[in-house]
Amino acid sequence: EVQLVESGGGLVQPGGSLRLSCAASGFTFSSYWMSWVRQAPGKGLEWVANIKQDGSEKYYVDSVKGRFTISRDNAKNSLYLQMNSLRAEDTAVYYCAVLAARPLEWAFDIWGQGTMVTVSS
Amino acid sequence: SSELTQDPAVSVALGQTVRITCQGDSLRSYYASWYQQKPGQAPVLVIYGKNNRPSGIPDRFSGSSSGNTASLTITGAQAEDEADYYCNSRDSSGNHILFGGGTKLTVL
Numbered sequence: 001e002v003q004l005v006e007s008g009g010g011l012v013q014p015g016g017s018l019r020l021s022c023a024a025s026g027f028t029f030s031s032y033w034m035s036w037v038r039q040a041p042g043k044g045l046e047w048v049a050n051i052k053q054d055g056s057e058k059y060y061v062d063s064v065k066g067r068f069t070i071s072r073d074n075a076k077n078s079l080y081l082q083m084n085s086l087r088a089e090d091t092a093v094y095y096c097a098v099l100a101a102r103p104l105e106w107a108f109d110i111w112g113q114g115t116m117v118t119v120s121s
Numbered sequence: 122s123s124e125l126t127q128d129p130a131v132s133v134a135l136g137q138t139v140r141i142t143c144q145g146d147s148l149r150s151y152y153a154s155w156y157q158q159k160p161g162q163a164p165v166l167v168i169y170g171k172n173n174r175p176s177g178i179p180d181r182f183s184g185s186s187s188g189n190t191a192s193l194t195i196t197g198a199q200a201e202d203e204a205d206y207y208c209n210s211r212d213s214s215g216n217h218i219l220f221g222g223g224t225k226l227t228v229l
Binding site: 047 | 151152153154156158163164165166169170171175205207209210211215216217218219220221222223
């Protein structure tokens with residue numbers, strides 16, 4: 001069964017740090033781009049970051065650039081998101097997703113169940 | 122512009138056809154993909170590419186595109202189709218990804 005399981009969310013104070021993890025199973029993890037997508041409470045989806053199969057390319061939404069770092073360990077079938085200098089506006093459910101980077105469209109084929117991050121004092 | 126625009130809410134009578142649209146400059150270069158999200162659940166891909174459905178998605182869901190507008194059509198809407206629907210595409214400037222603001226579909 002294809003599965004993504006996120007962990008690491010929780011309550012953190014503004015300015016703090018948190019590391020999210022995503023464990024993949026049921027597919028060849030090393031063959032796919034991977035992404036983080038977030039959703040603030042009651043709001044829409046927002047793409048956060050992408051990472052290429054071998055980790056050689058990484059892209060971020062402007063609002064997290066310089067604060068968040070996406071990484072992966074293909075030997076452990078795992079994706080990570082290191083989040084530093086957290087702000088209240090980073091409060092959201094964070095989803096790990098498989099990104100199918102086809103020539104004419106990029107689609108999120110598979111999603112995890114999400115992990116909640118709350119930034120509050 | 123680097124954004125995708127969706128109508129916030131749409132309603133449809135049970136068994137009727139509804140079209141949900143997504144507009145943006147990036148759609149002139151790339152196809153949209155569509156996601157269904159029910160309360161408390163993760164999004165699910167329903168349409169990708171020109172008009173492709175992942176395994177398990179009913180054939181009442183279809184996609185189309187013209188110019189800067191992509192559309193998701195549900196032919197014969199069912200009560201279980203009531204959900205939020207989001208479009209996304211690749212940003213035309215590079216390797217970023219855009220999402221539309223979402224459309225809340227109500228089945229009457």
